[in-house]
Amino acid sequence: MTGERPLVVAADETVLDEILRVAAVAGCELDRAPDLTAARGHWARAPLVVLDEETARLPPALPRRRGIVLVCKGSPGPSTWEHAFRVGVERVIALPDEETELAGAFADVVETPAEEAGLVLAVIGGRGGAGASVFASALALAADHDPGGALLVDCDPLGGGLDLLLGLEKTPGPRWPEVRLSGRISVSSLAAALPQRRHRGGSLPVLACREGEGPAAESLSAVLSAGRRSGRTVVCDLPRTLTEAAAEAVTVADLVVLVAPMEFRAIVAAKQVLRGLSDLTARVGVVACGRSRNGVSPTRTAALLGPPLLADMPAERGLAMALERAEFPAKPTGPLASAAARVLSVAHREARAASR
Template sequence: MATAQPLVVAGEGTVFEEIRRVAAVVGCEFDHAPDLAAARGRWTRAPLVVLDEDLAADSPPMPARDNVVLVSKGTPDVETWRRAAALSARRVFSLPDDEADLTGAFADVTDAPADSPGPVIAFVGGRGGSGTSVLAAAVAVEADRTGPALLVDCDPLGGGLDLPLGLEDTKGLRWPEVRLSGRVSVPSLIASLPSRGKLPVLSCGRSGAGPTPRALSAVVAAGSRAGRTVVCDLPRHFDEGTVAVASAADLIVLVVPVEFRACMAAKQVLTHLRPHAERFAIVASGHPVDGVSAAQTAGLLGPPLIATVSPERRVAATVESGEFELPSKGSLVAAARAVLAELRPLPLAQAA
């Protein structure tokens, strides 16, 4: 059975063209009626009704229903709200000022929420060169084997997360080309991105602007709302975007080389992140230096140690060649699985 489409009631003209353009932004197809008489048979069946204010003047009685939006060409006045009330419209949007709100109304229909939201995992390095991006990519690849995932590059100074995945020549949008207006339509976004198999990757570019805090928040929220596991590779510098993702994360994984200096650097990172998140975990990377063990590293920082990643020549070779491959065995895939296992709900006795 076909899914019901929103109903747009508008005559040909500027308002209808504006509504059509906004719907296209989120990839929302709609049914069109030129007036209320033509809309009557479809009025109660549509999940959303978007009505041009001009057609609401002296309107015939229509069945009462929820989710009716009145679109005004100018600032709504008393007469506008009277017309809205007569047709059970609880929202009035003035274009172009309220374009983001109208976009969200269409997106609510296009992106029916998943049965349960997907988890958001953020990765940050205790210091540079800790292998954070490789682990983030590994977790995204592993998550995508059992369900939909989304890998989001949040570091505009990282050179682009598409490079180690071998996607640098694959067509699709990177952050400099992504233009967001209000809420994000997940199907439209996913269709526009390069993918590694089924895994879509939103990467920063080699030039151009990185993601804005608002855009990051919108993409992460949209991916989670659609039931995807959203994996975010954070920069070590703290800005509004880092805080926005950290605040949305269900788990922040701090990747720390097993050495005392890296541990002290990671402690500073953790201090900045603690006010914005609740759950943290440590993944130790590399070989022990200065006699510091992985357990000692985690002990100095506080969050639990959930995995240790040792250098793997095969992985390093595939990352360098841009043909990243996650082996079926080894410390990297074991760490990826440990991170995903950490997201499972705790038993009630432990949670208490």
């Protein structure tokens, strides 16, 4: 965030309250001035200036500058446009219909777009108990070492909660459905409020489900867009039966990872999951986990399913016992961490190729 805060000059208390509310949702702190004369000290330095109609009607008392927004109640009339032109307003925002535009302006101040867009990665199990949530968590922990960091998002309301998996069930912070968002948001402000899984080199914010309630599609879309804009990798743990929100994640994901055990029944189940995914995206890859009892190789397993093999993940010694003890493994090496690193590398490589 820039060192200076947006400046708000509003005489209408109702409009001021709405501006403050939208700024709070965007995680943006403001400087306030009762009139243009009092605003003089912040006028030139503020990254954004927000005026209401009453202020804009006054004779210009300060030099013209860029980045002035005029907020009005309802649709702007001819006089509103006249005052906006005279003051040098760049944009007129009508509340409540254009609230997302104002939130976006505040979000751009809080979190300027990253030079390189972040990734959206989705993980889904080929069958129940495939280990998709464990792999999604490992993938997010790996991605959190990247410069932009990561965010782990629980999209499976019946999955038991990623906070429980990561030992964060008693850690304070919002969960779905307490997080109700729309439009442009600041993902850094959201991440700072969430429970954090500490690891070597940092801490991973986790947005988990609570009591069988998952994200609304609109809220998840806002989080994914904000994460991508900020350069952060957002990893979504999806339910096998896609909800509206999960379908949104699949549609926008740079890569959907299907975790498939190397068992015949698991392959049959995974094919059913793939049918639902194929209606939404072609960006799917397979992580083959475990060992086949009949000698079928991971490459052959992926060939039976169709999507390319991203990684082969043999069973990890002690993993099941660690999870039973609510101790999510934090090993920097081993099959789980190695497979997550390979998948992340593929996702980065494909994203760079797509941007050329």
